Amino acid sequence: MSLLALSDITIRYSRLTAVRDVSFSMAEGEILFITGPNGAGKSSLLRAIAGVTPVAGGRIDLAGQEITSQAPENIARLGFSMVPEGREVFGSLTIEENLLIGTGMHANNRGWRTRAASELEAVYATFPMLKERRNGQAGLLSGGQQQMLVIGRALMTNPKLIAIDEPSLGLAPNITDQVYERLIVLRAQRGLTLLIVEQSSARAMMVGGRMILMRGGQIVLDGDARTLGNGEAIQAAYFGYEDH
Amino acid sequence: MLQILFDALSLGSLYALGALGIALIFGVMRLVNFAHGDVIAFCVFALLWPSTDAMAIVFAGQLPWYLLVPFVLLCGAGLSVLCEIVVFRRFRKANPATMMITSFALGFVIRYFLLMLYSSRPKSISLLPTLSQPVEIFGARLPLLQLITIIATMAILIGLTLFLRQTRFGLEMRAAAENFSMARMLGVRANRVIMGAFALSGALAGAIALIFGSQTGTADIQMGASIMLMAFIATVIGGLGSLGGAVLAGFLLGAASVVMQVMLPVDARPFRDAFVYGAVILVLLFRPQGLIAARGTKERV
Ligand SMILES: Nc1ncnc2c1ncn2[C@@H]1O[C@H](COP(=O)(O)OP(=O)(O)O)[C@@H](O)[C@H]1O
């Protein structure tokens, strides 16, 4: 059974159709890249899964339950954790507070700090820099550090599936390398399922796994990242966008 | 001199508490709640039996203070949460202007409800009469009430700060105020946070009702409106949604009003408020985002 399944998802912003009849599913433990040029509808799709952007048609299932039009907080409880485009760090909170927000669904009010402690330690073990600056204001971190923070923040909800929208956005290539290194380690450690959005297919080819290419709100290619990336179809699919 | 300081602090306390009630709700809902002043009036009238006579028939107002205070705070919180559940919840996806007008309308509903039960005549009440005795501090004679107002306000501010900083719920409120949809994606329950903000805001309205009611000794259906105008201004000067800014600006406005009352030449005193508003315009010209700009301008979802 698949962990996440989308069927015929359509998303509209008033009269603009941003995503049209998109269907795909992900198995548990899979790594899937969604790539495609700016405006292809990748972020809209992720936000629809998370429940913050309404869908105009279609159906989404997560872990055997229908989640179409459910509240984001309920979708999070089913094991979906989102790292949105632009990261959306809570800049006025401390780093530790950013991490602790996501523990609310598992720990109740009494002694929540102690209950969250083991999860915190696990995240700090992966990102020691976060521990060093735990009481610092999150808004003062650099872009790369913020990216680490929001990945840690997503982990704190103890998710089955993490969706990350353009983790490389605004980061130097060597920092992006570090981010991906951690992601791959985390995936192995925790058996995470990863859904990663990037504009370029270069990362997907480096990391491997499955890749979907979107253009104009639709899926144009779906297959193994390395096979697709080296073929000619991807060139045509990418540059086809600029034709009209 | 000491007298001026205490006058400024106690007037500022009212403005600060009022501004805080508005800022709390604006923070999580991007709603400027114009019904807030009427919740204050409601809390005062909750102490009286409904009657249109000129004489107030005291009901809960006779309770000893340790019952009176929780009763009024609960009235405010209860009404405020009721407004959320019955009215505002239905408008959550509406644009800010629609919500603002809704809150205006709701304020009128509350006001006319009071009008119907109690008539429009102000009624004299004596709340906690022992508090009007003067006390002597550093050679100045001050009404005990003024001292208690200031102490109670400080206690509320410290309590609220601790609540927001130390509790799980406080953390969720701060996160939701900065970026509501991100907080929800991390599992923060939207309804719980918004109801919490309304409850806190309503309890603050109850606190203002107690203080203002004891200071003026009257129950008047317009009483909320007079404080709320200054409180709204304080919220805007403070930087809409910034709690610290709202409190700071509330105290500054209180101080400005009192200082101008003393400093202005006698002939100009009736125009004191005009000078206060003039100062407000100056502040906003130089800092349009408010004294302390609130973080997170993300739209709520
Ligand atoms: N909130 C929004 N309101 C209106 N149009 C939007 C909104 N978000 C995205 N769009 C439009 O939807 C299309 C897809 O956008 P998006 O999902 O952000 O694509 P991508 O992430 O692939 O760049 C674009 O044409 C974009 O302008």
Ligand SMILES: [Mg+2]
């Ligand atoms: Mg995008």
